[in-house]
Every structure is written in C-alpha cells, then in structure tokens.
Amino acid sequence: MSEPLLVLDNITKNYGAIHALRGISFSIARGEVVALLGDNGAGKSTLVKIIAGGLEPTSGRMLFEGKEFLAKSPAEAKAAGIETVYQDLSLCTNVDVVANFFMGREITRKVLGVPVLDERAMEAVVARALANAGTRIPSLRTKVEHLSGGQRQAIELNRFVHWGGKLVLLDEPFAALGVEQTRRGLDMIRQVASQGIGVVIITHIMQQAFQVADRIVVIRQGVVAGDVARNKTSPDAVINMITGETLAGAGPAG
Numbered sequence: 001m002s003e004p005l006l007v008l009d010n011i012t013k014n015y016g017a018i019h020a021l022r023g024i025s026f027s028i029a030r031g032e033v034v035a036l037l038g039d040n041g042a043g044k045s046t047l048v049k050i051i052a053g054g055l056e057p058t059s060g061r062m063l064f065e066g067k068e069f070l071a072k073s074p075a076e077a078k079a080a081g082i083e084t085v086y087q088d089l090s091l092c093t094n095v096d097v098v099a100n101f102f103m104g105r106e107i108t109r110k111v112l113g114v115p116v117l118d119e120r121a122m123e124a125v126v127a128r129a130l131a132n133a134g135t136r137i138p139s140l141r142t143k144v145e146h147l148s149g150g151q152r153q154a155i156e157l158n159r160f161v162h163w164g165g166k167l168v169l170l171d172e173p174f175a176a177l178g179v180e181q182t183r184r185g186l187d188m189i190r191q192v193a194s195q196g197i198g199v200v201i202i203t204h205i206m207q208q209a210f211q212v213a214d215r216i217v218v219i220r221q222g223v224v225a226g227d228v229a230r231n232k233t234s235p236d237a238v239i240n241m242i243t244g245e246t247l248a249g250a251g252p253a254g
C-alpha cells in the first residue's frame with residue numbers, strides 16, 4: 001500500500017480546562033473521502049482547524065506526504081496543499097469568477113515593458129478548468145455575489161484542484177444548499193477525490209456521509225469512537241458510535 005497522504009498521531013487539544021481532543025489518530029489516503037462524524041461538541045471542527053493550520057494542537061504529530069508537518073497558519077497549510085472550504089465561503093463576492101480564481105496568482109503580459117493583467121489568458125485557463133470538472137457558470141465575468149451557493153462552492157473546489165491542492169477539508173459544506181445543489185456538490189467531491197486528492201468532510205447528515213465517503217471516522221468526546229469503511233458499516237452502527245450506545249461489532253477499527 002502506498003504511504004498515506006495524512007497521518008494524525010495522537011493529537012490532543014485543550015482549551016484551558018476543556019479537553020476537546022484527547023488523542024486522535026487516523027490516516028487519510030490519496031484519493032480517499034473521509035466523513036468525520038460526531039455529536040455537537042465532539043471535536044470535529046477543532047481537529048479540522050488543526051489540520052489546516054488554524055489552531056495549534058496541545059500535543060501530537062501530523063505527517064503529510066510522509067514528512068512531519070504542522071502548519072503554523074492557514075497560509076502555510078495552503079502552500080503545502082491543505083485547504084479548508086468553510087461554510088462562510090472565502091471568495092471575494094465583489095469581483096468576478098476569473099479574478100477569484102487567480103487571486104494573487106494573476107497572469108500578466110508586458111505592454112511597452114509594463115506588466116498588465118492578461119485577462120484573455122486567465123479566462124481561457126478558468127474556462128478549461130471548469131469545463132474539465134463539468135462545472136457550468138453562466139459567464140466567467142459574473143461577479144461572485146450573483147452566483148448561487150453551489151456555484152460558489154464549485155469555483156472554490158475547482159480553484160483548489162487547479163492550484164495543486166492535495167487535501168481539502170469541508171466543514172458542513174452543504175448546510176446552506178438545496179437538494180439539487182447538494183447532489184452536484186457530492187458528485188464534485190467524488191470527482192475531486194478521483195484525481196488523487198484527499199477529502200475530509202464534516203457532516204451531520206448521515207445520508208451524505210454514506211453517499212460520498214469511502215471511510216467514516218466518528219469522534220466522540222475528543223476520541224476516535226469508530227473508524228470504518230463505508231461499505232462495512234450501516235447508519236445504525238454509526239449512530240451507535242456517535243452516541244456511545246454499544247452494538248456488537250461496532251467498536252473502533254483500523
């Protein structure tokens with residue numbers, strides 16, 4: 001088996017006297033979708049923030065592509081290929097799709113020795129990226145504020161893939177989306193994973209976890225209460241892991 005993309009090794013996090021994470025260990029393979037489930041306050045967001053450089057763990061190690069790595073900031077995580085797509089989206093709504101796609105990485109050309117934005121070249125890159133992913137946006141010159149939540153999410157994911165992202169973290173990505181947009185979002189996650197990218201998705205909706213994930217990891221009171229292949233478990237068994245009810249064969253695995 002190839003080396004995991006990410007290994008979490010005994011990660012703990014205390015907020016003062018609160019032990020939010022009490023020794024979390026599991027790994028994520030390239031191209032794998034892991035659904036992170038757990039009750040309110042179980043520690044899911046804390047863990048995702050630590051992975052993405054937004055929070056320092058109290059103790060523990062992380063290996064990314066085989067090397068010890070703990071990002072000190074979201075920018076450092078992003079530079080390494082780890083990025084979070086949050087519920088409140090990180091796009092700039094007052095500029096268009098192309099500008100958002102390139103934000104800080106614009107293509108320029110020289111006119112009389114002066115660098116100017118090469119809008120046509122950038123538009124072509126975005127058009128190709130979106131077409132490859134099967135994402136349809138009415139116009140690449142539309143300001144993001146006029147796009148739906150689903151379209152915005154699609155742009156963010158496309159952008160992440162285009163710039164060489166390796167591990168994407170999604171915290172309740174469909175909370176504000178309708179049924180059809182959610183279905184497209186789930187398809188897109190599978191498509192992203194099929195390119196070898198690791199995906200961690202936090203969701204409270206069991207059906208979504210079973211639709212999209214290869215593996216389900218349950219966090220309960222800061223520990224891993226279950227780590228199972230999606231096709232080797234059932235929603236009932238996972239609910240038992242979340243709540244702490246015992247069920248034959250539903251203990252931690254892997």
Ligand SMILES: Nc1ncnc2c1ncn2[C@@H]1O[C@H](COP(=O)(O)OP(=O)(O)OP(=O)(O)O)[C@@H](O)[C@H]1O
Pocket residue numbers: 015018020038039040041042043044045046047
């Ligand atoms: N900044 C903070 N300061 C103090 N305690 C915190 C802080 N953030 C989270 N906690 C506590 O840490 C524990 C884990 O919280 P976390 O937000 O990670 O859980 P969660 O599983 O993401 O919950 P939810 O599903 O409700 O978002 C909870 O007891 C929470 O109250």
